[in-house]
Amino acid sequence: MVDFEWYRSYCTIYKHNSVSEAAKTRMMTQPAMSQHLASLEAEVGEALFIRTSRKMVPTERGKELYSQLAPLIESLEETTMGFRSASLPTHTVIKIGAAHEFYSEKILPQLQKYNTCTISHFGTADQLLELLKEDKLDIIITSKKFQTPGIEYLKLMDEQFVIVAPNHYEIFDTDNPMLKEQWLSSQNWISYGLDLPIIRRIWREHFKNRPQIRPIHIIPNLHMILKAIENGGGLSVIPTYILDKSANKAKSKVIFEELKVKNEIFIAFKLKHRHLPKMNEVIKLIREQNV
Template sequence: MVDFEWYRSFVSIYKHNSVSEAAKSRIMTQPAMSQHLAALEAEVGCPLFTRTARKLVPTERGKELYSQLAPLVETLEETTMSLKSASLPELKVIRIGSAHEFYHEKILPQLTKYKLCTVSYFGMADELLELLKEDKVDIIFTSKKFVTPGIEYVKLYDEEFVIVAPTELDVPDMAALPAKERWLCSQQWISYGLELPIIRRMWREHFKKRPLIKPAHIIPNLHMILKAIEYGAGISLLPTYLLESSACARAKVIFEDLKVHNELYIAYKMKHKHLPQMKDMLNIIRDDA
């Protein structure tokens, strides 16, 4: 007889392409997870994954079984959690973790829609994750997805970053990527951090190499970076939502073809997933996004 836990383990392995990562997400040991998969494959009568050096790749039978099982498993888990949520304490205050800029642009305008009090914390992605793991916040908005037991990530949307320069900066008309790279390397850059976040990704995505630039200014605040650009201090990469909400007549987007995308996630403890207050807040944020 098939054990329901085998199905849950199979769905988790399918999502993570890894027995070890699936085991972490379900707070199980790797041998127990492997045993579940082996038992299900024996019951089905054929392999559900092809094992490669780096990950598990689902077979055609595995894909077919996942499409049948995933909706049923998720519905049953949601029903089970909904029954449990009735006995869980209500969240009268929700604690939010976010970067300053995202909070200012996307969360602050929605505060009046939340039917509960909020306490907000600000920090970088790794700092926000630690706050969530330590139960100091209930929900975080982050651009990094870490595999952590008991924490679920839901993609919110893709942020779009573009190169922004002072309006008075003379930008030559050029089409060739090498010419654009040489010109960009000659400019003064303003970066969010010494490791050139986003700038490094843009360089690798479009120029297929690491950027050989040294930023003139490090300013860990996107609003202040925009203000510095308007004052003529240099160029940088900024999210388009920041430009849309600002009357930045002294800044302009250049080389629009060199845009880059950054995934943004909502993360929360799975134990809070089915609390009505949490679900209401997630719906408000996702509808706005």
């Protein structure tokens, strides 16, 4: 006889393409998760995944089974959590964590639509995750997807970063990647941090090495970095959603647009709060505003 937990484990493995990650999500041991899958495959009579060194690849039978199971399990879990939520705290105040710049551009303009009280907190991805784990935040907006037991991530949007220079800057015109890198490395750079966040990504993705840059200014605020660029302070990397809202678009310009990079942004929250009405309402509003 099939155990319902086998189905839940199977769908989680399918979602993560990994037994170990599925075990973390369900807060089980990896051997127990593997046993669930083996028992279900024995009941079905054939393999549901092809095991590779990097991930679990569903077979055609596995895909068919998932398409049948997923909506049924989600519906049952929602019903179960709906009953449970009646005895849980109502969460009349939702605590939101995000980077200052994202909050300012993407959440603050729509805050009046939230039908609940909110407390906002700003910090880095690492700081926000720790506060979420400690129940000091209910929802965080983050560009880092940590594999942490009991925490769910939903893809929110992609943000695109481009190199920005003062509008008067004379740009070295070349299609040679080596010369382009040399020229960029010789310029004055403004960075969000000493470890050159995002700048390092551009070098790794497009030049296949580490940037040999010593920033002239460290400013941990993207709005202020853009202001410094507009004032002639140097080059930096800025997300396009901030550039689009700039009041002084004529004072800066995107250079070497082909060197852009993309970041994924996620909403993260604790699984135990997944079906709380106020949480879902805020998450839905954030997603509607940004997808």
